[in-house]
Amino acid sequence: MTRRTSFFALPLGLIALGLVSVPAALAQSGAVASAMTAGTVGEQADGYLGLAGSVGADVRSEVEAINIKRRAAYTDLAAKRGVTVADVAAATGCQTLANRVKAGQVYRIGTGAWQTKGAAPIALPSYCATAN
C-alpha cells in the first residue's frame, strides 16, 4: 500500500513542482533500466552508474543526470556525517553491488573490466566488509 502511494506520489509531486512531465520521467528511468537489463549500463563500486557498452544519447544523458544527482545526495550525507563524498559513494557502491545488481546485469569494481553477475553474490571489495 505504501509502495503504491509513493509510486504515484513522486511523479505527481514533481509535476506539481513543474520539474518534469510524466512521460519523460517514465521514459527516461525506463530507458536506463532497459540498458541495465541489456548490459550496456551498470553499477560501479565507486557508487555511480557507468557505461559498459554503446548507448543512445538519451540513455547517456540520463546516466549523467543520475550520477550528478547521486553526487549531490552523497555530498549531503558526507557533510552530515563528517566524512568524504568518496566514502559515502563507496559505501553506497557496496550496497548496490551487494543488494541491487541482479543476475545477468553488469557491474564494475575499480577500473577493472565489466563483469556479468551470475547466480552467486558479487565478490565485494574488502572495504565493504559486512555489507548486507
Added chain:
Amino acid sequence: MTQYHANRREDRRKRFLARRAGGLALSLGMLPLLGGCITVKAPDKPIEINLNVKVQQEVVVRLQKDAQDLIKNNPELFPQ
C-alpha cells in the same frame, strides 16, 4: 740425542696433535650451529604501514545503514 730429549720431543708432538684434534672437533661441532643461523637482511625499501585502508574500511562499514537509507529514499536515482 739423549733419551730425555727424545721423550720431550715425543711429548711435544703428542700435545700438538691433541690440540689440532681438539680444534678440529670444535670446528665440526659448530657446523650445525652455523647451519641454523638465520640470515636477516635489511629491507631495501622503507617499511611502510598502511593505516588508510583500515580507516576507510571502518568509515565505509559505519555508513552502510546510511547508504541503504539513501538508496531507499531516492529510488529514482537507483534504477534496476
